[in-house]
Amino acid sequence: MEIFTLKLSGHLFDNGDLLPTYVDLIRELWVGGYRMVVVTGGGSLARRYIELGRGLGINESLLDMLGISASRLNAQLLASALSDIAYLPIPKDLNEAFSAWTTGRLVIVGGFQPGQSTATVAMLVSELLGVRKLIDCANVDAVYTSDPRKDPNAKRLEKVSIDELMGILKSRTVAGTYDLLDPWALSIAQRGKIAIYVVSCNKPEALKNVVTKGVGAGTVITP
Secondary structure, X not given: OOEEEEEEOOHHHHOHHHHHHHHHHHHHHHHOOOEEEEEEXXXXXXXXXXXXXXXXXXXXXXXXXXXXXXXXXXXXXXXHHOOOOEOOOOOOOHHHHHHHHOOOOEEEEOOOOOOOOXXXXXXXXXXXXXXXXXXXXXXOOOOEOOOOOOXXXXXXXXXXXXXXXXXXXXXOOOOOHHHHOXXXXXXXXXXXXXXXXXXXXXXXXXXXXXXXXXXXXXXEXXX
């Protein structure tokens, strides 16, 4: 039985067209014997509430809580659609996530605490459960040396170590790095020996290929 963590970009929830496909695919993989924990991002819902809150003078910690609530709402939506196999209610911290996992049901979570990205949550849950494979369904198809939308010379990194990627992050040349993997998330992946497979959330078939065949990732990040 293969176990992995699935990180779903909040971008997937901004346009609901692909959500039914992901619901069906997650159920198909689960019924097929694969086991996973799913972590959802907050997407534009989180950004919108943070923007509104900032305009009202709300402090950064409370703004983070708004973003966390948005990510949990996305998790609730997905878990409700998968209520025949998913654990409810949505776990709100590592202890609750572990307890939910012991029930044998599909665990879906959003954010946990202020100052912590959902990428970091995904790594913490993976480390806690001893999971060594994380699939990041992001709003980009891979990690690049620079923003491919702005730089025609940007190169896709097919395979990169965490140490190498940390060096690139420090030089601030990777586009959208916070949405993908921030330094804290990468440091947890390194200590937990977690391999990361980056695929586009707009291509659910890429997720299926990585899970069932071990191929199709835009970038593989090795610990």
